[in-house]
Amino acid sequence: MPLLLQVQDLHVAYTSRAGTKHPALEGVSFDARAGEILGVLGESGSGKSTLASAPLRLLPGNAEIQKGAVLFEGQDLLRAEPRVLEGIRGARIALIFQEPWLALHPTIRIGEQISDVLAAHESGGRQALRQKTLQLLAEVFPSDVARISDSYAHQLSGGQQQRVLIAQAIACGPSLIVADEPTASLDPTTQRDILQLFQTLREKLNLSVILITHNPALLSGLADRVLVLYAGKVAEVGPTDRVLRFPQHPYTRRLMESMPAGLDESAKARKSRLPVIPGEAPNLGTLVKGCRFESRCTDRMDRCTQRDPAPVVVGDAHAVSCFKYED
Amino acid sequence: MERLLIVEKLEKRYASTQLLGTRKEVKALQDVSFSIARGSTLALVGESASGKSTLAYCVACLERLTSGRIIFDGNEITAFDEKQLREVRPQIQLVFQDPARSLNPRYSASEIVSEPLLVRGRLDKREREDRARSLFAQVGIPQEKARQRVAEFSGGERQRLAIARALSLEPKLLILDEPLSALDCSVQAQIANLLIELQASLGLTYLFITHDLAMAGHLSDEIAVMERGRVVELDAADKILQAPGKEATRRLIAATPRMGAADHPPQVV
Secondary structure (H helix, E strand, C coil): CCEEEEEEEEEEEEECCCCCEEEEEEEEEEEEECCCEEEEECCCCCCHHHHHHHHHCCCCCCEEEEEEEEEECCEECCCCCHHHHHHHECCCEEEECCCHHHHCCCCCCHHHHHHHHHHHHCCCCHHHHHHHHHHHHHHHCCCCHHHHHCCCHHHCCHHHHHHHHHHHHHCCCCCEEEEECCCCCCCHHHHHHHHHHHHHHHHHHCCEEEEEECCHHHHCCCCCEEEEEECCEEEEEEEHHHHHHCCCCHHHHHHHHCCCCHHHCCCCCCCCCCCCCCCCCCCCCCCCCCCCCHHHCCCCCHHHHCCCCCCEEEECCEEECCHHHCC | CCEEEEEEEEEEEEEEECHHHCEEEEEEEEEEEEEEECCCEEEEECCCCCCHHHHHHHHCCCCCCCEEEEEECCEEHHHCCHHHHHHHHHHEEEECCCHHHHCCCCCEHHHHHHHHHHHHCCCCHHHHHHHHHHHHHHHCCCHHHCCCEHHHCCHHHHHHHHHHHHHCCCCCEEEEECCCCCCCHHHHHHHHHHHHHHHHHHCCEEEEEECCHHHHHHHCCEEEEEECCEEEEEEEHHHHHHCCCCHHHHHHHHHCCCCCCCCCCCCCC
């Protein structure tokens, strides 16, 4: 698959009110390929939301992109002119966030909010816009398109609102959608429907999707590859089956072990202690020398605190940033 | 086993006033019956708006029933007056989903966990502080953080504080309303372990409301499945998960993401 987006050595830091700099991403590199679903797995403070907003330079005012490049369709987005960037935001790369009711306007009808996205990037008469809007809604809703178009956000359920945001995201035919925890606030049935919709649209429109989540179970059976982010660095990246079933980085392995066996759990394992990762993830911006996971790792060695582990290929497009695999 | 809580034919209707003053009745709960054995956990699962939280508030005596009976620790509390209820409420405590929103941001950790004691006028200041310290130890909050405010705690620590606050009045029943869903996966495991330990050491009974069938399976003895205000299936956790009898249950199981990637690809609609 050809590369669509290349993120190279991305460093982003936030400046606190006291004036100190707190790194959020430190040397993050990865690619997204055309037509793939790339899962980004990370917990609070891992930098995953910074990763969602940095390529389009939509970071808050106190954030600074210190270093790196984001190559997309032949240009470096981090150095692109504002006017060029405007043509890419929403048109070539679309963003979807976690809480859909915060993203929709409360007193503008749904159909008009979708037309607004179209009008911002394309020309066309009112009638043509309305036609296109209904077509877009039909892509994401099984039925009832006209009623939904005339509704206000509060008349829709959380799942329906998220579908509207997806319709906005695909409105201008982007090649990449970045979705930051798009199903975190939805119940399991709705969550599954929304994830299936991503998969359907990916195939139909040849979209790439970067799906950011803290829940590994969501990515299994959905993402083609998984990138594991820990404290602003890539811990592990590889095909979904390899990363989730045979995790190699000590963090990924411990994380997977801490999940309950779930539906197939035996009665004996019920109410038994789950294996937990000792300690807590480092706060955003505590500067650490060497591996970020070292203080919580049971496999640590002397060199872990001396320098940063570089990614090591452990097999079939699977790379792990851990000294265990260096020799 | 002795039942701590028995709910019989519970019904809750709300009257919602619509535009132009027409009234419409909403049946939030209908014919709900179940019981929980002392020291065990019943999970309440179901889609959004199936009535899980309404049921929790009815059990916590925060909502009045339309009809039905609730028997708690041998007393029919639905027949109690307000004064009697005031004695029951401390024994039934709630832990909510998002500790960032359920805890007062201006209070120190110590004030958060000892406030229920202050309200009840049970202990003097010195004794309350001692009690706060032992609650911190119980839920795994370092003593040196007693003066810190909510904002300085991580998500997992905040939920520990919410649990400590709920425990401060030595309740018999804890209603856990989605206590894990706002937390990261690795933190969920830590809090799940804490809940298991506390149940074992204090003999607590849990009513565990959740979307997450996998966690329900791990933490519960029995699972009740709710749909449109009714309990449609109630059985031992294994039975519900491995041999579900009702369509609503099967639908929830099918929607639960599983780790066995290649074996269970989601169907494309």
